[in-house]
Amino acid sequence: MDIDVEDLSRVVRKHIEGGFRLACLYVRDAGEDRVLEAIMVGKRIERVTAAVDGDSFGSLTPEVSGASLYEREIYETYGLCPVGHPDMRPLRSRTVWGPESGGAAIPHNGIVGNGTFEIPVGPIHAGVIGPGHFRFSVAGEPILMMKAYLGYSRRGIESMMEGAASKDNTQLAERISGDNAVAHTLAYLQTIEQDTKIPERAEYIRTIYAELERIYNHFGTIAGIALDTALAVPAAYGNMLREKMLRLNENICGHRMLWGALRPGGVARDLSDVALATIEREAMKLKFDVNGLVDMMTRSPSFMDRAETTGKLSYEDALRLGVVGPVARASGIDNDVRKAIPYEAYGRIDLKVSKCPSGDVYARLTVRKNEIIESISIITQCITRIKEGPVHTKVVTGDGFHIGVVESPRGEAIHCAHIENGRITRYKIRDPSFPNWPALECAIMGNIVPDFPVVNKSFDLSYSGNDL
Amino acid sequence: MTCVILSLSQAALMIALSPLFAGILRKTKARMQHRVGSSVFQPYRDVAKLFRKSETVSKDASWLFRFIPYVCFGSMVLLSLMTPFVLADVAAPYGDLISMVYIFTLYRFMMVLGGLEGGSVFGGMGSSREMMMSVLIEPSLLLSLMALSGLTGGSTVMSDIPPALIGMGVIVLAPALVLAASSFFITLLAENARVPFDNPSTHLELTMVHEGMLIEYSGRGLGLMELSSMMRIMIFASMIGALFFPWGIALTSSPADLAVGVASMLLKVLMIMLAIAAIESYLAKYRLFRLPNLLTASFALSLLAMISLYIL
Numbered sequence: 001m002d003i004d005v006e007d008l009s010r011v012v013r014k015h016i017e018g019g020f021r022l023a024c025l026y027v028r029d030a031g032e033d034r035v036l037e038a039i040m041v042g043k044r045i046e047r048v049t050a051a052v053d054g055d056s057f058g059s060l061t062p063e064v065s066g067a068s069l070y071e072r073e074i075y076e077t078y079g080l081c082p083v084g085h086p087d088m089r090p091l092r093s094r095t096v097w098g099p100e101s102g103g104a105a106i107p108h109n110g111i112v113g114n115g116t117f118e119i120p121v122g123p124i125h126a127g128v129i130g131p132g133h134f135r136f137s138v139a140g141e142p143i144l145m146m147k148a149y150l151g152y153s154r155r156g157i158e159s160m161m162e163g164a165a166s167k168d169n170t171q172l173a174e175r176i177s178g179d180n181a182v183a184h185t186l187a188y189l190q191t192i193e194q195d196t197k198i199p200e201r202a203e204y205i206r207t208i209y210a211e212l213e214r215i216y217n218h219f220g221t222i223a224g225i226a227l228d229t230a231l232a233v234p235a236a237y238g239n240m241l242r243e244k245m246l247r248l249n250e251n252i253c254g255h256r257m258l259w260g261a262l263r264p265g266g267v268a269r270d271l272s273d274v275a276l277a278t279i280e281r282e283a284m285k286l287k288f289d290v291n292g293l294v295d296m297m298t299r300s301p302s303f304m305d306r307a308e309t310t311g312k313l314s315y316e317d318a319l320r321l322g323v324v325g326p327v328a329r330a331s332g333i334d335n336d337v338r339k340a341i342p343y344e345a346y347g348r349i350d351l352k353v354s355k356c357p358s359g360d361v362y363a364r365l366t367v368r369k370n371e372i373i374e375s376i377s378i379i380t381q382c383i384t385r386i387k388e389g390p391v392h393t394k395v396v397t398g399d400g401f402h403i404g405v406v407e408s409p410r411g412e413a414i415h416c417a418h419i420e421n422g423r424i425t426r427y428k429i430r431d432p433s434f435p436n437w438p439a440l441e442c443a444i445m446g447n448i449v450p451d452f453p454v455v456n457k458s459f460d461l462s463y464s465g466n467d468l
Numbered sequence: 469m470t471c472v473i474l475s476l477s478q479a480a481l482m483i484a485l486s487p488l489f490a491g492i493l494r495k496t497k498a499r500m501q502h503r504v505g506s507s508v509f510q511p512y513r514d515v516a517k518l519f520r521k522s523e524t525v526s527k528d529a530s531w532l533f534r535f536i537p538y539v540c541f542g543s544m545v546l547l548s549l550m551t552p553f554v555l556a557d558v559a560a561p562y563g564d565l566i567s568m569v570y571i572f573t574l575y576r577f578m579m580v581l582g583g584l585e586g587g588s589v590f591g592g593m594g595s596s597r598e599m600m601m602s603v604l605i606e607p608s609l610l611l612s613l614m615a616l617s618g619l620t621g622g623s624t625v626m627s628d629i630p631p632a633l634i635g636m637g638v639i640v641l642a643p644a645l646v647l648a649a650s651s652f653f654i655t656l657l658a659e660n661a662r663v664p665f666d667n668p669s670t671h672l673e674l675t676m677v678h679e680g681m682l683i684e685y686s687g688r689g690l691g692l693m694e695l696s697s698m699m700r701i702m703i704f705a706s707m708i709g710a711l712f713f714p715w716g717i718a719l720t721s722s723p724a725d726l727a728v729g730v731a732s733m734l735l736k737v738l739m740i741m742l743a744i745a746a747i748e749s750y751l752a753k754y755r756l757f758r759l760p761n762l763l764t765a766s767f768a769l770s771l772l773a774m775i776s777l778y779i780l
Contacts, residue, residue, distance in 0.1 A: 117589075119589045119593070120589065121589075121673055121674065125673070126672060126673050127672065140596075141597075141756060141757070226752075228672065228675075229752040229753055230663050230664075230667040230669075230748075230751075230752055230753035231751075231752040232497060232500070232501050232669075232748065232749055233500060233501050233749045233750065235501070236501030236502055236503060237501075237502075240502065300750070300751070300752055302664055302751050302752040302753075302754055303752040305752075305754070305755055305758060306752055306753070306754075306755055310755075448755070448756055448757065449593065449674050449675075450674055450675040450755075450756045451755065452674050453672045453674055453675055
């Protein structure tokens with residue numbers, strides 16, 4: 001839908017009232033003009049475009065909170081000013097050392113008073129995690145406000161994806177967020193395969209890969225939650241199960257994180273009957289393991305005391321911020337791309353969306369546990385239904401706007417490609433972590449400082465996916 | 469003269485063995501997590517490595533910062549001279565329970581100052597949390613030791629307690645002793661920054677208590693602090709072994725008694741370390757504001773021990 005830029009706010013709001021969610025907002029150059037593109041996702045995908053005159057447009061943020069980050073990004077990368085935006089801190093370009101080293105200085109949170117302090121943490125952390133700078137305003141232990149400053153792992157992947165549409169960019173897509181490689185690659189492939197019919201066998205294999213990826217990611221998160229509450233034995237058990245999955249991945253496709261498993265038009269390699277049987281056998285065993293692991297945690301009263309009511313994200317806040325993925329489902333939002341807009345083989349199999357209303361660390365743990373069980377069911381369904389056939393085909397990419405929406409282990413990943421004369425002129429990636437980071441800022445308020453690591457882990461956000 | 473030599477040598481044994489028991493504790497935890505774990509001698513190597521390294525001191529720190537590790541280490545050496553380990557009769561009559569509690573407090577106070585000295589946020593957070601806990605630990609630690617001395621006739625000199633307890637026979641497995649020992653065990657976990665009070669294996673900046681206070685230390689200073697904290701848990705464990713359950717301790721300095729004393733003490737410390745490892749494997753770290761409840765429980769236990777002295 002092409003509209004006037006003055007109407008953008010009204011149209012977006014109307015869509016939101018009709019059950020849509022602002023999933024992405026970005027700018028693209030169209031000749032001399034610059035065009036605002038708003039992607040709304042609900043039961044289907046709606047695209048709203050509006051050409052911008054001059055260097056500014058009316059901000060959506062005062063009415064649609066979820067637009068805030070996208071508008072800051074637009075200002076930073078395209079210089080278009082969202083007039084009326086309440087929070088114009090730079091999004092990615094910065095340094096903690098101040099303006100003399102070339103980036104914008106990080107401002108004080110602005111909370112002052114007797115006994116309040118501001119704690120700077122990062123961007124280098126005491127663990128193997130991504131770089132991010134956090135500012136906590138605290139009064140004693142309770143956190144009054146937390147602000148995350150990211151962007152340290154920015155690589156400019158979006159512009160690297162531009163160029164000939166026939167070029168195979170799967171290697172690049174795998175590196176957007178390494179542990180969500182299959183999901184991002186699938187989203188990328190959707191954009192270039194929109195006019196191609198993928199063989200059924202390849203679709204099933206892709207679905208199996210996507211679910212294997214989900215399982216190992218969720219095990220990693222569950223183990224991390226256990227570790228951050230100092231529950232050492234379940235943490236070791238969870239990491240062991242994750243390692244088991246990684247070895248299974250290596251066994252069937254040659255790479256522990258499933259890199260290089262997909263290719264345009266299908267999959268890189270067919271799965272033999274032996275491989276399928278191995279996957280099925282391992283998956284069935286896993287069902288008992290995941291229940292055992294989570295029971296081991298939830299049977300410990302000291303763990304439950306840490307997990308329940310900690311890091312609560314309310315349904316209203318989650319909806320307002322446009323949160324996606326397991327985090328949204330743990331706050332009671334029924335949002336799963338696999339169910340809403342089925343891709344690959346998801347349309348042909350039964351799938352139950354796991355949901356939990358309470359929005360705390362425990363809810364996010366429960367949702368992840370249920371998703372592992374659901375993934376096992378999806379894998380077994382795929383293995384039962386898969387038939388002999390080719391596993392790849394030739395890809396024909398037409399011109400125009402193409403979108404790929406995939407449910408990654410962290411939530412909805414969106415790739416938008418604008419193709420003109422066989423060349424990608426604008427490529428937009430929206431990692432699920434991008435809209436979820438502000439939700440972490442929101443959920444942590446009122447919690448105590450020592451609970452931040454476990455809340456952060458339960459959100460399981462990607463730094464590289466956010467920074468691109 | 470023999471007494472002095474024996475006192476010195478048992479203190480030396482205690483200091484020499486403390487990294488080994490720290491290693492055993494780590495190894496047990498690792499085995500419980502299905503990990504191989506590092507060798508039980510690793511803490512010796514760690515400390516030796518730290519002593520060889522150069523030190524980096526924050527520009528905001530004063531002379532106190534460099535001074536603190538020596539005070540901490542010195543207070544632990546003093547305590548190991550005071551505590552009965554193999555032999556009950558040590559450097560008496562200086563081994564007094566009350567002075568012991570306050571040497572522990574001196575150690576903690578110095579460590580808190582060290583955490584603040586560096587001027588870093590995490591040191592400050594660690595120090596503030598440690599002070600909060602310290603206020604709660606001290607009364608229950610004192611009260612449990614008072615209950616013990618009340619049970620054995622009112623002397624607070626440590627070398628008087630084991631003979632008195634052994635002299636009382638099996639009857640001393642009275643509620644007062646068991647209650648005071650349980651209370652003391654909880655304070656052991658709290659004092660030594662173990663789960664559920666603190667996570668000794670974490671380096672997550674935001675949750676640290678003990679590690680937070682050490683964060684600015686490096687090289688020799690860190691080595692001394694690490695060694696002191698290994699000695700501290702050893703002293704606590706041998707206090708349980710020598711004061712609360714002294715059976716097996718050498719009352720005379722005859723070689724046979726000393727041999728039994730060494731064997732029984734090593735066994736007792738080993739059992740306490742295994743118990744700590746088991747607790748660390750099965751408990752999550754408590755929410756910070758939940759810790760006062762646990763320490764109050766410890767206080768209530770020692771209060772009950774006190775009361776049971778008078779009504780039973």
